[in-house]
Amino acid sequence: MESSSGDLMTVYAREVSYRVRPDLMNTIEKLGAVGISKCFDCGACTVSCPFSEELGMAPFPRRVIKYVKLGLEDKLVASLEPWLCYYCGDCSDTCPKNAEPAETMMAVRRYLVTKYDFTGLSRLMYLTRLGWLLAIIILGGIAFLIGWLLKGPIVLERTELETFAPVDIVDTAGIAVFIILASILLVNIYRMFRFSVGSLRGIPLTKAFIELIKIVPLHFFTQLRLAKCTFKNYWYIHLMIFYGYGLSFILFVPLLRLTLSNKPFLFVDPLSIAGILSTILLIIGASLMIKGRLEKKTHVWRYSHHTDWMFITLLFLVTITGILTGVFRTLNYPLPTYISFALHIVLVTPFLVLEVPFAKWSHLAYRPFSIYFYRLNQLRGGV
Numbered sequence: 078m079e080s081s082s083g084d085l086m087t088v089y090a091r092e093v094s095y096r097v098r099p100d101l102m103n104t105i106e107k108l109g110a111v112g113i114s115k116c117f118d119c120g121a122c123t124v125s126c127p128f129s130e131e132l133g134m135a136p137f138p139r140r141v142i143k144y145v146k147l148g149l150e151d152k153l154v155a156s157l158e159p160w161l162c163y164y165c166g167d168c169s170d171t172c173p174k175n176a177e178p179a180e181t182m183m184a185v186r187r188y189l190v191t192k193y194d195f196t197g198l199s200r201l202m203y204l205t206r207l208g209w210l211l212a213i214i215i216l217g218g219i220a221f222l223i224g225w226l227l228k229g230p231i232v233l234e235r236t237e238l239e240t241f242a243p244v245d246i247v248d249t250a251g252i253a254v255f256i257i258l259a260s261i262l263l264v265n266i267y268r269m270f271r272f273s274v275g276s277l278r279g280i281p282l283t284k285a286f287i288e289l290i291k292i293v294p295l296h297f298f299t300q301l302r303l304a305k306c307t308f309k310n311y312w313y314i315h316l317m318i319f320y321g322y323g324l325s326f327i328l329f330v331p332l333l334r335l336t337l338s339n340k341p342f343l344f345v346d347p348l349s350i351a352g353i354l355s356t357i358l359l360i361i362g363a364s365l366m367i368k369g370r371l372e373k374k375t376h377v378w379r380y381s382h383h384t385d386w387m388f389i390t391l392l393f394l395v396t397i398t399g400i401l402t403g404v405f406r407t408l409n410y411p412l413p414t415y416i417s418f419a420l421h422i423v424l425v426t427p428f429l430v431l432e433v434p435f436a437k438w439s440h441l442a443y444r445p446f447s448i449y450f451y452r453l454n455q456l457r458g459g460v
């Protein structure tokens with residue numbers, strides 16, 4: 078009796094320790110949730126979701142909606158469920174009240190990104206359009222200024238891109254930016270771990286390591302769970318953009334000394350063929366996304382937050398200026414090559430700095446880690 082009443086007290090004490098934030102729903106609505114107040118807890122979304130059964134979560138995605146409506150901020154921040162939703166929209170299509178549960182899940186993911194980010198920049202950019210715009214302008218301006226101060230001579234008789242943008246400087250800057258962004262993202266992933274798992278206490282370490290190797294690379298490189306969604310094109314488009322950008326990252330960061338030279342670029346060697354392939358993937362992926370968001374025919378593109386538009390617009394412009402640089406360089410048009418390359422740097426800087434640790438690109442890391450952290454909780458018997 079004593080121990081049973083003790084257990085009850087513990088549960089009770091744990092339950093009341095959660096803070097209630099009355100304005101939580103308001104914040105989630107600002108982040109893109111539409112119609113959440115119409116939810117009357119019928120559970121149709123759980124029945125239609127392709128993941129709820131597999132995850133053994135009877136109230137998925139309903140539980141997350143409940144946390145938002147009740148203002149249970151601590152529970153929401155500790156939850157991994159929003160990351161296990163792949164935004165296929167099946168739940169919204171079946172919701173009898175048009176409460177758009179898929180939008181709530183997406184908005185909660187944005188909210189979680191703002192919580193994981195220790196700098197506070199995510200919050201500023203997700204909650205205000207002006208914040209985003211200012212951040213883009215400031216970072217683009219800084220990139221332009223540094224580039225202008227460190228650029229080499231402008232040769233106009235023939236195209237000498239490496240003379241204009243010395244490879245040592247571009248290479249060092251690229252590696253420095255990469256290390257800073259990766260470090261911020263790692264800290265954010267650690268904070269996600271602290272919120273959702275807490276510590277490794279009670280989890281067998283060998284098993285935890287094996288699960289890490291099994292889960293994170295697989296889901297990072299394949300985004301396999303997206304294949305479960307009814308609208309398969311969504312998965313294909315994600316893969317196109319992921320591999321298009323991944324390929325151009327390899328070409329222009331670790332292999333920069335081979336690709337940034339005074340030689341023409343396109344169609345001259347296997348590296349330039351890989352460059353063409355990466356831009357084709359990016360252009361097709363970005364164009365399909367823009368078309369989908371403008372047409373609003375499928376659920377996944379019916380609602381667009383300002384950060385969605387910023388992401389896809391920057392991605393498109395970065396790709397176009399990259400293509401123009403390659404074309405002008407190959408045609409031996411010096412000035413257009415230098416101008417398009419400078420524009421490319423001015424656009425790619427805010428795109429990477431803002432998107433990798435603070436916004437859309439961070440989802441690529443949070444998703445596989447959420448599956449892994451969920452598994453850690455299972456290993457400890459907490460799920």
Ligand code: SF4
Binds near residue numbers: 121139
């Ligand atoms: S979101 Fe819609 S389907 Fe899901 S519980 Fe609420 S009303 Fe029902």
Ligand code: SF4
Binds near residue numbers: 138178179
């Ligand atoms: S959007 Fe898709 S994956 Fe997410 S909760 Fe709804 S049905 Fe499930």
